[in-house]
Amino acid sequence: MMRPWNLSLLLVLCGSVAATALLLRGSPVAAVALLLVFVVLAGVHSPLAFPKSIGAVEARRRSAVDGRPVVFWRSGCKYCLRLRLRLGRSARQLHWVDIWRDPAGAAAVRAANDGNETVPTVLVAGRPHVNPDPEWVREQLSPSA
Structure with missing residues (x-):
């Protein structure tokens, strides 16, 4: 049952890692913006969009x-x-x-x-x-x- 969610989970994970890296470099606004983009992409590619x-x-x-x-x-x-x-x-x-x-x-x-x-x-x-x-x-x- 997890297979349909794999891409969405991967997008959230990648977005979290990238946002954490930006946060550690002192760019909290860019980190939040990037994480939001990845969360939206995850939502669009999830079974919830259908x-x-x-x-x-x-x-x-x-x-x-x-x-x-x-x-x-x-x-x-x-x-x-x-x-x-x-x-x-x-x-x-x-x-x-x-x-x-x-x-x-x-x-x-x-x-x-x-x-x-x-x-x-x-x-x-x-x-x-x-x-x-x-x-x-x-x-x-x-x-x-």
Whole structure:
């Protein structure tokens, strides 16, 4: 369960070490500023930046009922973060599956990507789309789609 948090923890640790070094050199303002930058980066790359993940089986079931896409993602992925940020509030309408927390989700991504865990993989009407344009994903949420 710690794997999704590894990058965030590493960022906080590195920021703390760098801030301590600046503090010891007598630059408390720079130390605080640097630590804040690292904490913000850690937050953005943490699982907290994404809507709550559900299992792949449940996500597919819900998608079959409501027709909304399923997004397979993992923390630390810059393309997943790009998709999440560009979707804005629309991201809450999607079903998110963290492949590092759900083995069935990881298996579904590998099956769609020739054995690779390439994310984000978006499942629309049962068809996988690898790293799609966020605007296209948003269009899939519209009632006319």
